[in-house]
Amino acid sequence: MGGLKPEANSETMVSLSNSSVDPIWDAIREEAKSEAEKEPVLSSFLYASVLSHDCLERALAFVLANRLQDPTLLATQLMDIFDNVIMNDGGIQCSIRLDIQAFKDRDPACASYSWALLYLKGYHSLQSYRVAHALWNQGRRVLALALQSRISEVFAVDIHPAAKIGEGILLDHGTGLVIGETAVVGNKVSLMQGVTLGGTGKEVGDRHPKIGQGALIGAGATILGNITVGEGAMVAAGSLVLKNIPSHSIAAGNPAKVVGHAEGEDPSLTMKHDATKDLFEHLSISSKEKRSNGCMLNYLNGS
Template sequence: MESQERICVEPPEVSPWDTIQVEAAELIEKEPLLRNLVSRLVCKGGTLQQALAIRLADLLQAPGVRAADLADLFAEIVSGNPTIAICAARDLEAVRTRDPACETYLHALINFKGFQALQAHRIAHRLWLDERTELASWISNRASLVLGPDIHPAARIGLGIMLDHGSGIVIGETAVVESDVSILQNVTLGGTGKTGGDRHPKVRQGVMIGAGAKVIGNIEIGEFSKVAAGSVVLKSVPPHCTVAGVPAQIVRIHNAAAAPAISMDQSI
């Protein structure tokens, strides 16, 4: 997206939307109870943009804020900013290929709160850039309450991202997450103390951050590196390293061609 450093927005080689339409027909046949839900999301002549707007609005509606109004707002933002749909398609591909629990794109669209929260963030981030900061913050807060991840609307996030499970993930205001990154549950990309300014981590391409890890301060996790589960990272990590421990230390230098975020190999 335009505000993001070192992030190149490229569409997936094959759009998942055609596959989602096939998956929807199969799910309706298998589970008639879900017919109305699926038919609203994946209607004839519909688009991924429309499906995202409807699904997020259904999830984030609140007393005094109607789903229909949210759906109109989300559809306007997504249709006016094509990179959001490109990012969403790449995120779907990331979830589908990296998580063995995800058997279809449609399953991720309907059920995966990490994916859903990330798309809500993309909309909130666009509003933040447009100086509609209160609405952006409301969407961010609502997504956190309903879906789990607490992502500041100013945070800059690339595409091809998997927030596995989503629960307990915190990403601070000045954090940057580049493309093709995997972040597991209960990860914090946090600041230190009360210091203002640029105070959050910069996570480079291909990184995997294991469950429960804490990355604190304006430090860099180098490309294709891995942070082991439960680690506390307080200083920058070079590219192509595995770090582990409290505080985290380099425990391995690994193959420069391997992206931990893609392989999802969580061994140290």
């Protein structure tokens, strides 16, 4: 299926969301029809979630409302909230398409657009955050915080509704992701599970990390304080980042150090996480440390 070219730009998406031409939504409907034929037991679910709706916005509102409902915050109430916000916010309409394209292009486990819409909680939590962020900016902060709490409970993803997140974002798996109140995440960023963009204590004001466009943050990485991870940088899994990371650099370790350079296409798009070669070739360590790491290097090289 043709669809959009990888990483379509926001201008394209704005045009699509304002017209009757929407190849992503068309693809989702065709995928849902095909899946309903293959798995008749899911036909009612697929009809209710996709085929009964006239656009991606309303299908998404339905999916999110049913995922986040509880005995005191009913699906019908949530549906009204999501529908009202998404249908009246062109920026969100653009972002939900750029995000779903990011999932389809970058996550090898996401074989179709409909899988992201229906089954991937990284996508669900990100779009729920977008609604909470809009409510926060409208001054409806209690409702935004209530929604944040429910998102955290259901998806194990805790994003403060005041945080600023760009478009074309991949939250791969999502579990354990924490993004603080004054954090800023640029466009086309990929964040793996267990990432923390946090503060360093009880200080107030601007106190959380700023992640540049095209950056890739590996699983379990912790980035603390009002520091910057530059555009096109890669932070290796499990790293603790306490200082600024230059653009197009590879950082690894605890505390993290720059161990190499991310050349060519942004790492968020290639999704290449392995910093092992750069770590052992470029990290300045003592000869004693080199000897102690020798067995590990042999293991990693397969010798």
